[in-house]
Amino acid sequence: xxxxxxxxxxxxxxxxxxxxxxxxxxxxxxxxxxxxxxxxxxxxxxxxxxxxxxxxxxxxxxxxxxxxxxxxxxxxxxxxxxxxxxxxxxxxxxxxxxxxxxxxxxxxxxxxxxxxxxxxxxxxxxxxxxxxxxxxxxxxxxxxxxxxxxxxxxxxxxxxxxxxxxxxxxxxxxxxxxxxxxxxxxxxxxxxxxxxxxxxxxxxxxxxxxxxxxxxxxxxxxxxxxxxxxxxxxxxxxxxxxxxxxxxxxxxxxxxxxxxxxxxxxxxxxxxxxxxxxxxxxxxxxxxxx
Amino acid sequence: xxxxxxxxxxxxxxxxxxxxxxxxxxxxxxxxxxxxxxxxxxxxxxxxxxxxxxxxxxxxxxxxxxxxxxxxxxxxxxxxxxxxxxxxxxxxxxxxxxxxxxxxxxxxxxxxxxxxxxxxxxxxxxxxxxxxxxxxxxxxxxxxxxxxxxxxxxxxxxxxxxxxxxxxxxxxxxxxxxxxxxxxxxxxxxxxxxxxxxxxxxxxxxxxxxxxxxxxxxxxxxxxxxxxxxxxxxxxxxxxxxxxxxxxxxxxxxxxxxxxxxxxxxxxxxxxxxxxxxxxxxxxxxxxxxxxxx
Numbered sequence: 134x135x136x137x138x139x140x141x142x143x144x145x146x147x148x149x150x151x152x153x154x155x156x157x158x159x160x161x162x163x164x165x166x167x168x169x170x171x172x173x174x175x176x177x178x179x180x181x182x183x184x185x186x187x188x189x190x191x192x193x194x195x196x197x198x199x200x201x202x203x204x205x206x207x208x209x210x211x212x213x214x215x216x217x218x219x220x221x222x223x224x225x226x227x228x229x230x231x232x233x234x235x236x237x238x239x240x241x242x243x244x245x246x247x248x249x250x251x252x253x254x255x256x257x258x259x260x261x262x263x264x265x266x267x268x269x270x271x272x273x274x275x276x277x278x279x280x281x282x283x284x285x286x287x288x289x290x291x292x293x294x295x296x297x298x299x300x301x302x303x304x305x306x307x308x309x310x311x312x313x314x315x316x317x318x319x320x321x322x323x324x325x326x327x328x329x330x331x332x333x334x335x336x337x338x339x340x341x342x343x344x345x346x347x348x349x350x351x352x353x354x355x356x357x358x359x360x361x362x363x364x365x366x367x368x369x370x371x372x373x374x375x376x377x378x379x380x381x382x383x384x385x386x387x388x389x390x391x392x393x394x395x396x397x398x399x400x401x402x403x404x405x406x407x408x409x410x411x412x413x414x415x416x417x418x419x420x421x422x423x
Numbered sequence: 424x425x426x427x428x429x430x431x432x433x434x435x436x437x438x439x440x441x442x443x444x445x446x447x448x449x450x451x452x453x454x455x456x457x458x459x460x461x462x463x464x465x466x467x468x469x470x471x472x473x474x475x476x477x478x479x480x481x482x483x484x485x486x487x488x489x490x491x492x493x494x495x496x497x498x499x500x501x502x503x504x505x506x507x508x509x510x511x512x513x514x515x516x517x518x519x520x521x522x523x524x525x526x527x528x529x530x531x532x533x534x535x536x537x538x539x540x541x542x543x544x545x546x547x548x549x550x551x552x553x554x555x556x557x558x559x560x561x562x563x564x565x566x567x568x569x570x571x572x573x574x575x576x577x578x579x580x581x582x583x584x585x586x587x588x589x590x591x592x593x594x595x596x597x598x599x600x601x602x603x604x605x606x607x608x609x610x611x612x613x614x615x616x617x618x619x620x621x622x623x624x625x626x627x628x629x630x631x632x633x634x635x636x637x638x639x640x641x642x643x644x645x646x647x648x649x650x651x652x653x654x655x656x657x658x659x660x661x662x663x664x665x666x667x668x669x670x671x672x673x674x675x676x677x678x679x680x681x682x683x684x685x686x687x688x689x690x691x692x693x694x695x696x697x698x699x700x701x702x703x704x705x706x707x708x709x710x711x712x713x714x715x716x717x
Contacts, residue, residue: 149532149540152524153543155599159562159596163558244649245657245698248673253465254459307426308437309433376554377554381550388545
């Protein structure tokens, strides 16, 4: 049998360890570079210091970019939570023409190559003579964030029984009361998890953003521009450390909130391995995006 | 709204499921049809338009000039072939890296180790894409970690920063979790008894893998390859940051045509290349059952 012999098990284990090393090594390295005391970006570092942290914190460009990223992320998350929940309810509760296509369409913005989504939105914006602004960034981000909320909420809805809603109606609650006191509490954590993931997705998105932002910089665009021009690299490193931490925090929280559906594993495209698979969302094309 | 009116509204909605479905669908549908699908369609149309060389304005009359340029100018052919070639190389690399790992994770590792490995695959998947590309730019640079390490073990130094080799490594790294997860799920679904039967019938490890396991996990591999292939095809950040002089991708040309030359029709025409390739790829993948593994 494959992998039954002692040596083959060891070989597989070594391979897995190497893959782990490969996956984490760059992340550790880039985090260390934030503590590089020197202006020169070479290895080995001459020491470890936090001397660039304060100047980065007081850099107005960084602050503006961070502020724009936060606003864009929050607004896009809001739109995505609303539209994603609506779509999830429609798909879960009703049978209608094109129902099978909903998941596929929602995932398109991140399943298609980023430049295509970006260019399409770009031509939409110029065709309608909109000004490139916070609004256009939010339109772009919300479009590809909807799918994360949709996947999370749909996974939760599939695990809840519609009899609870019927019971609530039988007891005299109207539609709003049923939604407020029965349905919403059931989906609340999944909704929040979807929102967190949407925010994480929005916060470090760059390809679509370059096509939908005007002159302003979101944080990733600021980083990209400065890496390319080789300017202020020590501060870039500090911002990068911050971005890693900020983008992982929502994901960690979301994971705790959705232990039941395990949708996180499928939230970004790939299907769910592991024991939760049987009950997890059948994440058709659950989407993938840088 | 008072209580009675609210009850009437919810009763009316309750009696008309199509109305409820319609209301729920209106928002997402309007958003997607008006903004996204409309935009995609517009993009496709504009590939058949052209730009007036004097005024720089888009001329809305049908022409195939953009596609002719694509086929005739050898530079564009080279760029398209390079993009497709590297996307294919990255896909193959990720399959080779992911399958043994996924096998270990799904079949050999203990329950607790499985959970830990799972989180460990998710962390890179969700940490910033740009940041990880930047990390490799520093690692592969002349004064980077790689050359320092090679120097330490006495292997001299390599100069692969800013080259197609660098792009190959970085793309393989970035998309690896997208390959691991579907393959892992596919291996987990293969019944143990089939592999046992194969062993009972005398197949050794490699034979069992090739004749039993591989055909069964092929849909999972294909599902992963959709991501690795598609995401590489449409990228321009990695070629910009770690590519060299001869590393232009379709995405770079598209980005320049839109952002600098303002020639949206030509950019749209070039962008249809990855779009068409992915279309064909998805059709083939669906025939082979990859969608069930997504």
